[in-house]
Amino acid sequence: MDAKGEITIIPLSCFLCFFMKLISFDTLRTLHFPLHIQLKPDQIFKYKEQLLDADWVLYPEYWQLNALLFAFKARIFPSVATYMIGHNKVEMTRAFEAVVPANLPVTRIHGNTAEKAELLWDTFATPFVAKIPKSSMGEGVFLIESRRDWQAYCEKTDTLYVQEFLPIDRDLRLVVVGEKVVSAYWRLQSSNGFHNNVARGGVVALGDIPPDAIVLVEYVAKTLGIDHAGFDVAMVDGFPYLLEFNRMFGTRGIDGKFIARCVTEYLSDRMDYFDPEFPGFPSGRLPKKNRRVA
Numbered sequence: 001m002d003a004k005g006e007i008t009i010i011p012l013s014c015f016l017c018f019f020m021k022l023i024s025f026d027t028l029r030t031l032h033f034p035l036h037i038q039l040k041p042d043q044i045f046k047y048k049e050q051l052l053d054a055d056w057v058l059y060p061e062y063w064q065l066n067a068l069l070f071a072f073k074a075r076i077f078p079s080v081a082t083y084m085i086g087h088n089k090v091e092m093t094r095a096f097e098a099v100v101p102a103n104l105p106v107t108r109i110h111g112n113t114a115e116k117a118e119l120l121w122d123t124f125a126t127p128f129v130a131k132i133p134k135s136s137m138g139e140g141v142f143l144i145e146s147r148r149d150w151q152a153y154c155e156k157t158d159t160l161y162v163q164e165f166l167p168i169d170r171d172l173r174l175v176v177v178g179e180k181v182v183s184a185y186w187r188l189q190s191s192n193g194f195h196n197n198v199a200r201g202g203v204v205a206l207g208d209i210p211p212d213a214i215v216l217v218e219y220v221a222k223t224l225g226i227d228h229a230g231f232d233v234a235m236v237d238g239f240p241y242l243l244e245f246n247r248m249f250g251t252r253g254i255d256g257k258f259i260a261r262c263v264t265e266y267l268s269d270r271m272d273y274f275d276p277e278f279p280g281f282p283s284g285r286l287p288k289k290n291r292r293v294a
Contacts, residue, residue, distance in 0.1 A: 020034070020055045020056060020264075020267060020268060020271070021036075021053060021054045021055045021056075022034070022035075022036035022037070022054065022055065022056050022058060022267075023036060023037045023038075023039060023047075023050060023051060023054045023056070023057050023058065024036050024037070024038050024039070024057075024058040024059060025039055025040070025041050025044075025057070025058065025059050025060045025061065025064070026058065026059035029058070029059045029248075030058055030059065030260070031256065031260070032256055032257045032260035032261075033058075033260050033263070033264055034264060036058070037050055037054075041060070041061045041063075041064060044060075044064055044067060044068070045067075048072065051068070051072050051074055052072055052073075052074075054074065054075075055075065055267075055271065056075055056076070056077050056267050057074045057075065057076045057077070058076075058077050059077070059078070059248075060076055062083060062087065065080070065083060077227070077228065077263070077267060078226075078227055078228035078229070078247055079225050079226065079227045079228070080225075081224055081225035081226055081227075082225070082226045082227055082228055082229060082247050083247065085224060085226060086226070086229065086245060086246070086247040087134075088133040088134045089131055089133045089134070089161055089244060090109055090133045090159060090161065092244055092245065093107055093109065093161075093244075095224055096220065096242055099219075099220060099223050099224065100216065100219070100220055100242060103216055103239075103240060103241055103242045104241065104242060105129075105163045105164045105166055105234075105241050105243070106163065106164040107161070107162070107163045107164075108120055108123065108124075108160075108161075108162050108163075109159065109160065109161050109162075110159070110160045111158070111159060111160070112154060112157060112158050112159060112160050116160055117150070117154050117160060120160055120162050121147070121150055123162075124144075124162055124164065126144060126145050126146065127143050127144060127145045127165045128144050128162055128163065128164055128165050129141065129142070129143060129144065129162070129163045129164070129165055130142045130144050130150070130153045130160070130161065130162050130163075131161045131162075131163070132156060132157045132159075132161070133157070133159050133161055140156075143165070144162075166234050166236055166241060167236065168189075168234050168235070168236060169188065169189045170186050170187060170188045170189060170205070171186070171187055171232055171233060171234045171235075171243065172184060172185070172186055172187070172209065172210075172213050172231075172232065172233040172234070172235065173185055173186075173187055173230050173231070173232060173249070173253065174209070174213060174214065174217045174230070174231045174233060175229075175230050175231075175249060175254055175259065176217060176218070176221045176226065176227070176228065176229050176230075176231060176245075177227065177228060177259065177262040177263055177266055178227050178262070178266040178269075179218060179221055179222040179227070180218060181214050181217055181218055182258070182259065182262045183253075183254045183255070183258070183259065184209040184213075184214070185204050185205065185206055185207075185209075185253045185254075186204070186205040186206070186207055187203070187204060187205070187253075188203040188204075188205050204252060204253035210235055210238070210240065212238070212239070212240050213233045213235065213240040216233065216240045216242060217231045217233065217242075220242065226245065227266070228247065228263070229245040229246060229247055229249065230245060230246045230249025230250070231244075231245040232244050232245065232246075
């Protein structure tokens with residue numbers, strides 16, 4: 001009952017959240033979660049029994065996946081697809097090209113050879129954008145305006161990743177939990193460069209979120225199985241361009257408690273989910289009687 005004396009209906013999933021056996025490898029991400037076990041990543045083999053018994057293992061590091069998925073048959077969050085596709089920009093871009101090619105900036109990816117470097121320089125008009133595949137928070141993203149800029153970039157990476165420059169002074173951050181956009185805001189360009197990332201001086205701004213951007217992101221998330229990500233979208237003349245997503249997105253501009261509730265309700269709703277990666281077992285996990293600790 002609320003302050004006005006009216007009855008508030010609380011979804012059943014909210015209650016079920018408190019009965020899930022959760023283990024987290026990220027203290028800050030699960031600060032507002034229901035009661036759970038908190039482990040450091042290097043404790044993964046010390047607490048085998050608890051990991052085998054858990055309903056969900058939350059926010060493991062990438063290097064932990066093989067042990068958790070294939071040895072412990074654990075059910076992890078974010079999803080395997082979120083980890084695999086989000087591991088670097090090359091893999092991410094290839095996945096995007098497969099589902100929404102029209103919504104990507106013109107992009108070329110090659111191994112770093114003198115021949116390919118010259119080809120890309122001749123292909124793209126300046127300015128254009130060059131990225132280092134494994135980077136985040138705006139690091140490893142360069143505006144190429146001259147031959148000197150291009151040569152400096154080429155010296156920093158084994159893979160040449162080049163995109164057309166989009167004429168924008170802001171972009172959108174859309175946060176996905178499950179298959180839904182649960183939070184969104186604009187990021188205004190920083191005063192010290194062309195980056196919009198908040199970590200690089202970009203400014204959070206609230207305002208109307210274009211419906212086409214939401215439709216695009218939810219379609220991509222559902223199609224690819226990405227269930228926890230901050231998607232970046234640029235709007236050019238009302239058309240949404242998908243830039244990238246970050247599995248471990250920044251928390252500025254969003255309500256941490258609200259995101260925690262969205263995640264726990266999503267996990268609760270999927271307690272009986274059948275995972276095709278581990279066929280034959282409910283929720284993608286071996287029955288407890290068949291799981292053993294060495």
